[in-house]
Amino acid sequence: MKLSADHERFRDSVRAFVNAEIAPHVNAWDEAETFPRDLYRRAAHIGLLGLGYPEQYGGTPADAWFRLVATEEIARAGSGGLMASLFSHNIGLPPIVAHGSEALKQRVIPEVLAGERIAALAITEPSGGSDVARLRCTARRDGDHWVIDGAKTFITSGMRADWITLAVRTGSDVGKRGAAGISLIAVPGDAPGLTRTPLAKMGWWCSDTAQLHFDHCRVPIDHLIGDENAGFRMIMENFNGERLLMAAGAAAFAQVCYDEALDWARQRQTFGAALASHQVTRHKLMDMKMRLASTQAWLHAMVAQLEAGETGAAWVAELCLLKNHATQTMQWCADAAVQILGGMGYMRGTRCERIYREVKVMMIGGGSEEIMKELAARQLGI
Numbered sequence: 001m002k003l004s005a006d007h008e009r010f011r012d013s014v015r016a017f018v019n020a021e022i023a024p025h026v027n028a029w030d031e032a033e034t035f036p037r038d039l040y041r042r043a044a045h046i047g048l049l050g051l052g053y054p055e056q057y058g059g060t061p062a063d064a065w066f067r068l069v070a071t072e073e074i075a076r077a078g079s080g081g082l083m084a085s086l087f088s089h090n091i092g093l094p095p096i097v098a099h100g101s102e103a104l105k106q107r108v109i110p111e112v113l114a115g116e117r118i119a120a121l122a123i124t125e126p127s128g129g130s131d132v133a134r135l136r137c138t139a140r141r142d143g144d145h146w147v148i149d150g151a152k153t154f155i156t157s158g159m160r161a162d163w164i165t166l167a168v169r170t171g172s173d174v175g176k177r178g179a180a181g182i183s184l185i186a187v188p189g190d191a192p193g194l195t196r197t198p199l200a201k202m203g204w205w206c207s208d209t210a211q212l213h214f215d216h217c218r219v220p221i222d223h224l225i226g227d228e229n230a231g232f233r234m235i236m237e238n239f240n241g242e243r244l245l246m247a248a249g250a251a252a253f254a255q256v257c258y259d260e261a262l263d264w265a266r267q268r269q270t271f272g273a274a275l276a277s278h279q280v281t282r283h284k285l286m287d288m289k290m291r292l293a294s295t296q297a298w299l300h301a302m303v304a305q306l307e308a309g310e311t312g313a314a315w316v317a318e319l320c321l322l323k324n325h326a327t328q329t330m331q332w333c334a335d336a337a338v339q340i341l342g343g344m345g346y347m348r349g350t351r352c353e354r355i356y357r358e359v360k361v362m363m364i365g366g367g368s369e370e371i372m373k374e375l376a377a378r379q380l381g382i
Helices: 005-022 026-032 038-045 064-075 080-086 094-099 102-113 231-267 279-307 313-346 351-364 369-379
Strands: 119-122 138-142 145-156 163-169 182-188 194-198 209-220
Touching: 005 038, 005 064, 026 080, 038 080, 064 080, 064 231, 064 279, 080 231, 080 351, 094 102, 094 182, 094 231, 119 145, 138 163, 145 163, 145 182, 163 231, 182 209, 182 231, 231 279, 231 313, 231 351, 279 313, 313 351, 313 369
Parallel strands: 119 163
Antiparallel strands: 138 145, 145 209, 163 182, 194 209
């Protein structure tokens, strides 16, 4: 896919932002297990947070190629944790944009896109994992409020989110299992009865991840997103966007590993010659290049179909398989890059070391490999 001049100008602006605002600090942020909240405002200022959102809420209408460009450039800093938290609104806001009341949209979206507030998505529970149909968190009506009880876990931006798009069981289906009776509610971060516990992780250190606890948490009744008991389809639609973004991120991080390994191999001297002059190293680099090419071609084809509106069952099935293929490419390239860098690849501070630690969350988040295969088979009627 040949991008337009507008796409390339946008790439230049994002690259300059990453080089000035992110790359010099990302190692320190990872060690500190956080990054400055002001980075949301600075990212919003150049249009990153509002990319693809409606103009009336402070967004910038844009095709999916702009988001792909942004993902590729932000990945150059080599931090999945930074990307996950800085853009957690891209999984938290879409249900509100698509299904929320106008009043709710006005209340939530503009401040998030301006970087003044942080949005998150809360689906996964301690007992359920990827099985949305088995969620147990409940919401019952009490006058003009919802009363929410239950827990969510592995929530990106969970500690400091100001708005949480929460999946709950509602109505007569409370206490049951299955896709029916699931709703989405926008929960303010300061809602009474909401508490949060930070979680320590293998990777994504600078991204805050939390377990959320709801103990008779009270939320106004008009914070319901769309119709009551209609949340399951919204969640499935939202997963498609999340999985495409994760596939794009995995491909971008794999490219970062290749770039770092190639640069090292050209500079590193072993046995009187550059590391890249040894056949075994060149072949490893070409194996990385081969996997990258197939992943990027598949990703571009999927984005083109999305832009053409071709998003039926076959597209969803391919998206699930693409997500697996992209994360496997990321895993292979991260492993190969660390091997090429040798001892330096094992040192904190190299991009491939951090990406190596972050591979597994990409293979699990948004639906594990096993779930992706099963969902793809069902979409294809197998």
